[in-house]
Amino acid sequence: MAPRVVVIGLASDFGCQVQMTNIEDHLLDVLGLIDLTYWQLASSGHLPAEYDVAIVEGAVTTEAHVEALRRVRETAGAVIAVGACAITGGIPAIASAGELADRYGCVYGEGGAEVACGRIAPMPVTAVIDVDYRVPGCPLDTDEFLRVLSRALQGLSGRIPEEPLCAACKTRENICFHDRGELCLGLVTRTGCGAKCVSLGRACTGCRGIAADANLDAAYALLASRGIPAEEFTRRLSLYNTLEEGCDR
Amino acid sequence: MFFRVMDKARIADLVRGLSTEYEVIGPVAKGERFTFSVIEDPADLRLDFDTTILPPKKFFFPPEERMMRFRVADNEVVDDEAFASPRVLFGLHPCDINALLLMDNVFLGEFEDPYYKAYRDATLLVGVSCSPRETCFCNAWDTDEVHWGFDIFLTDLGDRYFVSVRSVMGAELLDRHVETSPITAEDTAEFQAVVREFKRAFPAKLDTSQLPLLLDAKFDDPVWDELGERCLSCGACSMVCPTCYCFDVRDDLDPDQRSGERKRVWDSCQFSEFSAVAHGQTFRESRASRVKYRYYHKQWGYLSKFERVLCVGCGRCTHACLADISPREVVTALVEGSEAR
Amino acid sequence: MSTLTVEHVARIEGHGTITVDVEGGEVRDIRMDVIEPARFFESMVVGRRFDEIPLITSRICGICSPNHALTAIKALEDALGVEVSERTVLLRKLLVYGSYLQNHATHLYLFAAPDYVGLPSVFPLAKTAPEVVERALRIKKLGNDLTTLVGGRPIHPVTAVVGGFTAEPAPAQLEAFRAALLGIADDAVATAELFASFEEFDFAGAGEMLALFAEDDYAIYDGEISALDGEWRRPVGEYRSVLEERVVAHSNAKHSTVDGRTFMVGALPRINLSAARLGERARGAMRSAGLSPGSRNTFFNNVAQAVELIDAAERCAGYVERLLGTGGDSTPVPFAVRAGSGAGATEAPRGTLYHGYTVDDDGFVTAGDVVTPTAQNLGNLEADMRAFAPTVADLPREEFLLAIERLVRAYDPCLSCAVH
């Protein structure tokens, strides 16, 4: 029997789900392997009571999300967290700083806080439940998604690259931004995107999260020696990694 | 070996001629740096380059390479053919040619690697002389000279090249595609003068006395901890190194999950996963032990097998390392004591 | 009184619920509850440097991300006084059209079409009518390829920055792409034919219609705010005084009015205002689909999108030709960071999108404002629902709700955008 797969979106831009539909060349192959039982974005129907694999996108921003996730964890044999929102909190986690009520005020004006019922400070899915697989990035990379999905379907372990981006960037023979005195976050960012941004002339903004192998202390020290103050580095890191450990100095 | 001289302006003829039979690859500018790339127009060839970001190893051992295609159902190999089309690699400095010879020991020695061999067999090498930069220390390992391992070598004599021809193929190609003349006594004298000047231009020679022994004797030296604190564990040094050959192997399934390919990709001993075994045990847990291992293997492990050091002093890692860790610094710290830095 | 609901309306972006209060067989009230939680983008941009803003705001929406990025860039360029090259503008237009191809193909085939063939999703069609699914995927892929070609990836463009582009496609890539664009035109025509063949409800909305308008172009990147009924035009910089936004109790997204009326934005208003500026083939398709300029039938927004697909394919081929034929440079122009305020607008696939920012001397944002197409549409959508529901009230319950859902989907709403 084909594994029953559900796709669940929390607070997000649906970008990772859109990326999942962006595997046009292979979409039909993949659909042939699974029984896609729930995907609100693409199909009518309800979240079934039983399923094997849950793909979860988005950040947790309400009590309802927390509850929903706990149920997902109890039900699903395997949980795949996709995208920066679900894994590090991503862009939505920028709003985790300070008081939520103030943000309501800023967006909705006076009395905005009334709408805030059930709202909590944004956090990643991984802060609420254990996940078996992760597809980082903002947005996710479709090839990587396919590889991880394939591992999940085969029941293989969830592996995620743990080293910084620079090595991959070298294989693309990019000119290092730091050589030109510009800050690039690749030196601490988890690899796996093929140094996409740098290869397109843009410094890495850290969307794949902080690599486990990263040496943040050394990065802060060497940037300071090159005239980039800690606050600047912290601010840049906080774009996708507000809640990640070690980038808050 | 025999020798000719060739007008510098003739290099375009040679490249154009070779292009009729081969894919010609050589150094071209990329921003303020250089890369080995396919030469579409001889004017793009920049034989005055300093060094390239990646070494020529990418043409023999690509960053990501398919080893075989397979079928899952019966665990069968569908295709493991190693294929390479004929090409000429133009503009290798002596260090880069020496580096290939060191790679040969690994890939063409015991258990010949069919993929590397196919590329190697299909490629002719044209070397070119260089002038040392401040990060160069090839003279420390005697890799500033190269006596074999190339088909043609060009030494820059200002207005002309002193051409050393090592192989039959090299001789034939030269004959077919470019006008050269026999060398005169003056040419040879000038060649010697150029070589002498080249040797003089190096920064202070690196002291490597008793290096392999010191690596063991100072295995617990605090210098490694200090380096470990600075190292970013990014692996850039291994990627740009012409002699680093470690790789990881991965199976990627096609989207239909019925077939797929086994690939190898460049890896680095600076990553914590590199030495991890099942259940998460890692043999080189600390960053310090990983930095140390890179030098230990290059300066001693490889030497113990092949009687050469696994470094050609090209300085690429020095340039790539944002933490400014360089073989020059590490060797000096070991040989002269860390306070000497 | 009984209440009917459609929870988590499927095949739209974001989370919303339709609630209908019925009493004695009559529809008393009908609402679109937008339960999608806010992510507070307007507060998140405050305190961040200008160069991060396009990155942040493009995460408002994964479908029209190029629009969010470009609209933010335009607003910031307005604030910082940056003038970009003609080549940059051409590339940006391509980027916008990339999202049109993607969005319209996704909306028409993945979201809307299942309603007309009575299926829960498009996937079963893969078996019964593979050519339709393949066509949908072809158009969508071309859209992805276009945004990837110009922006570096299918969504959340990497290369577009304040002042220009950090990388440009190689001429050979552009050349190959021109052919692909011309090749897709037939698929676009087939799409228009398919949607023209579906039977639509006969319904006329009562709202105003708004879109950007330019004399010399089918305005998607530049132009003035233009009203169909009001027959006025106003510069984008005045968008704040043109649109009135208010908070409503049942929705995390605000509702908008103009001249005191609800209004619609999107493909239908665009075509109503700029039909004369469409390419020839698109106009032909429009005629054969029975879509006449000035149409009030909201459901025709679908076929209007299909017509835009045809126009997009041909127009982009022309742009690519110009990029190949004329020189110029798209590398970011140099500029000095200074304090200022600015506004920008583009036509996103779903309608006009506005961004406005104030930056300080160091280029840090002190205030930000984003008005998305769906937020503008929501008030009108509810007005339409109220007018439409009684006309289908005697249908069996399932069919009734489906009819309402169809109306909602015709707007191609993006609730995550609307709330942001």
Add this chain to the structure above:
Amino acid sequence: MTASTTYRQLKANPYRPWPARITSIVDLTEKEKLIEMRLIDEAAREAFSFDAGQFVEVSLFGVGEAPISISSAPSKQGFIELCVRRAGDVTSALHQKQCGDIIGIRGPFGRGFPFPEMKGHDVLLVAGGLGIAPLKSLINHIHDDRHDFGNVTILYGAKNPSEILFRQQFDMWKHREDFELIMTVDQPDETWDDEVGLVTKLFDRIDVDPARTYGAICGPPVMYRYVIDEMRKKEMDADRIYVSFERRMKCGIGKCGHCGVGHQYACIDGPVFNYWEAMNLQEAI
């Protein structure tokens, strides 16, 4: 003939696995299975000869490869037996295979135990847990040429009685005069009436003639130092004590670099080293 010359002669791609058919599977414990296979290709089967202590790379396409020691005796021509613990992806997938399934095998690789040298001597084998797998090959080999050896002693420690491998075979040897086998467990249960404690404890019970004894050790990394200490206390020569190392491996043929141990590679210079060599390998023990 070494493996590399075999590969050269067969003109075989050393990365290309040979298909092998599983001929028998025995469940040993919850985590370990004994899997026997036969190479399908005749030329490969004929060329395939190995020393006790060598390993093969087991290849399951789509999952990956894992180095596994051969546990059968070299004399059992044509068959390869592996004792596999379920540890991760490849080994779990291998556990799901059935008799008759086809898997891939590359090898034999590495340096095994110096069997010819050991002949004519006493042998002391010390195994911890799964470490008994490569030693079993050696024991079987000795068994085949039993008359060429003096005393053969096996010390074997396991976590608990249910994790003891090859119990039946051991029971058989135990009742024979010519093998001395002593077992111990860390955590005994009610069925256990033998030794309790670490394997080093068993050294009190044996006599060793250092002048004529070879040692062979295989087990978890933490075990080596303590066992070697005991052997050294018995005055055995460093270069007659053999240890087998386990490191991460990808290629098995000295190229991928993962198995570096000190200045050597575990795959081609080992996995079996004598203690004198191992002492000179940094971070080995």
